Amino acid sequence: MKVRLSIPEPEGLSAGHLACQGCGATLAMRYALKGLGPDTVLVIPACCWTILAGPAPLLSTGVNVVHSPFPCAAAVAAGVRHGLLARGKASTCVVAWAGDGGTFDIGLQALSGAAERGEDILYVCYDNEAYMNTGIQRSGGTPAGAWTMTTPEGSALPKKDLDAIVEAHHPAYLATATPAYAEDMVRKFKKARGLTGFRFIRVLAPCPPGWKYEPEETVRLSRLAVQTGLFPLYEREGGAFRLNVPVAKRRPVTEFLSRQGRFRRLGADGETALQARVDAAWAALPGRT
Amino acid sequence: MPRLDEDPFLTPPILTGGRPMSANKTRDWRSVRPVLHAEKCTGCMLCWKFCPEACVSVQGERPLIHLDWCKGCAICVAECPAGALTLAEEEAP
Ligand SMILES: Cc1ncc(C[n+]2csc(CCOP(=O)(O)OP(=O)(O)O)c2C)c(N)n1
Ligand code: SF4
Ligand code: SF4
Ligand code: SF4
Ligand SMILES: [Mg+2]
Numbered sequence: 590m591k592v593r594l595s596i597p598e599p600e601g602l603s604a605g606h607l608a609c610q611g612c613g614a615t616l617a618m619r620y621a622l623k624g625l626g627p628d629t630v631l632v633i634p635a636c637c638w639t640i641l642a643g644p645a646p647l648l649s650t651g652v653n654v655v656h657s658p659f660p661c662a663a664a665v666a667a668g669v670r671h672g673l674l675a676r677g678k679a680s681t682c683v684v685a686w687a688g689d690g691g692t693f694d695i696g697l698q699a700l701s702g703a704a705e706r707g708e709d710i711l712y713v714c715y716d717n718e719a720y721m722n723t724g725i726q727r728s729g730g731t732p733a734g735a736w737t738m739t740t741p742e743g744s745a746l747p748k749k750d751l752d753a754i755v756e757a758h759h760p761a762y763l764a765t766a767t768p769a770y771a772e773d774m775v776r777k778f779k780k781a782r783g784l785t786g787f788r789f790i791r792v793l794a795p796c797p798p799g800w801k802y803e804p805e806e807t808v809r810l811s812r813l814a815v816q817t818g819l820f821p822l823y824e825r826e827g828g829a830f831r832l833n834v835p836v837a838k839r840r841p842v843t844e845f846l847s848r849q850g851r852f853r854r855l856g857a858d859g860e861t862a863l864q865a866r867v868d869a870a871w872a873a874l875p876g877r878t
Numbered sequence: 879m880p881r882l883d884e885d886p887f888l889t890p891p892i893l894t895g896g897r898p899m900s901a902n903k904t905r906d907w908r909s910v911r912p913v914l915h916a917e918k919c920t921g922c923m924l925c926w927k928f929c930p931e932a933c934v935s936v937q938g939e940r941p942l943i944h945l946d947w948c949k950g951c952a953i954c955v956a957e958c959p960a961g962a963l964t965l966a967e968e969e970a971p
Contacts, residue, residue: 592921603898604933604947611951615930649899805952
């Protein structure tokens with residue numbers, strides 16, 4: 590007898606890749622490839638995944654990768670899409686796969702341009718909330734209070750609301766995902782693949798060395814981010830907003846924060862303030878229609 | 879519009895399928911390894927689902943952990959709902 594699996598069995602990701610133990614961005618790629626299938630091209634700007642894809646000709650993704658300069662993943666992906674169309678290869682899904690630094694900050698202009706033009710690509714931001722590959726510097730995706738090498742006392746700035754920025758471009762599809770909810774994630778990538786126009790998925794990807802926790806906690810933290818309401822899982826297709834995991838009883842944010850060294854300096858006041866912000870954002874969620 | 883199809887390819891398309899990173903064994907990255915206690919295992923395959931190395935495969939009703947690539951992150955141990963996985967220390971080489 591064979592067991593029933595909740596996500597597809599075929600793997601695009603190959604073992605032997607170069608990610609740290611317990612890397613959430615790697616789990617994200619594993620599930621993304623399960624949803625996208627082999628007829629896919631990835632465009633990856635400078636980020637951890639530049640390294641994780643492997644030294645040519647070896648490759649860990651099972652699908653072709655175009656390495657792009659840091660600021661222009663969305664523009665390169667749009668070009669690859671047009672090139673494939675010119676060659677009659679309409680079925681190939683072109684995916685820009687960028688970190689938070691390459692999305693919230695450095696790639697934002699190219700992202701905005703591609704979204705505005707309605708380029709037929711899927712843009713994925715795997716958000717590990719800092720510039721990890723260069724040794725943990727603060728990005729626009731870093732949450733308030735988090736330690737990074739450039740915010741030794743904890744970041745004084747709030748996390749940029751990237752989803753709202755992308756939403757303002759009226760994309761064909763916008764969704765959030767995180768590895769603990771693997772089925773939800775695979776479904777969203779499969780769905781995005783089947784749609785036309787500019788599509789965007791932001792994946793919260795826990796990072797053990799960057800968030801300062803033990804590798805075995807990756808899935809637990811990914812789950813807690815959703816269950817505390819810090820990272821709501823939702824999707825928006827055309828005009829319709831849908832909260833995918835309603836979380837009837839949210840857990841206190843401290844359960845998420847206290848497991849990570851990066852929030853060690855936040856203190857009780859910081860935690861209370863963050864809880865209030867999460868409560869307010871959660872209450873405003875249904876209005877995001 | 880000019881069609882690229884009419885031009886000869888100067889470079890062949892890069893075919894990657896045959897050169898996966900699995901040529902790179904990552905077993906010496908770990909200091910602990912997961913040990914399966916088959917009598918407790920329910921075959922839920924959560925260990926397979928959550929392994930970031932994709933080094934657990936499904937063998938009938940049981941998971942098989944390929945230790946040549948396991949980095950010892952212990953996610954499978956943390957996520958196993960049946961307590962069927964424990965950690966063992968690796969000896970220093
Ligand atoms: C123009 C340019 N500036 C800086 C770098 C150095 N660099 C490479 S990866 C990286 C960090 C990327 O951060 P992010 O996009 O969040 O991805 P992560 O590494 O966290 O996965 C930086 C700063 C570069 N390659 N190119
Ligand atoms: S630094 Fe973080 S995101 Fe980068 S490979 Fe390591 S765990 Fe993954
Ligand atoms: S310890 Fe980590 S790498 Fe090894 S099998 Fe378990 S989840 Fe996979
Ligand atoms: S998670 Fe535990 S119970 Fe489930 S298949 Fe793996 S070892 Fe067996
Ligand atoms: Mg990052």
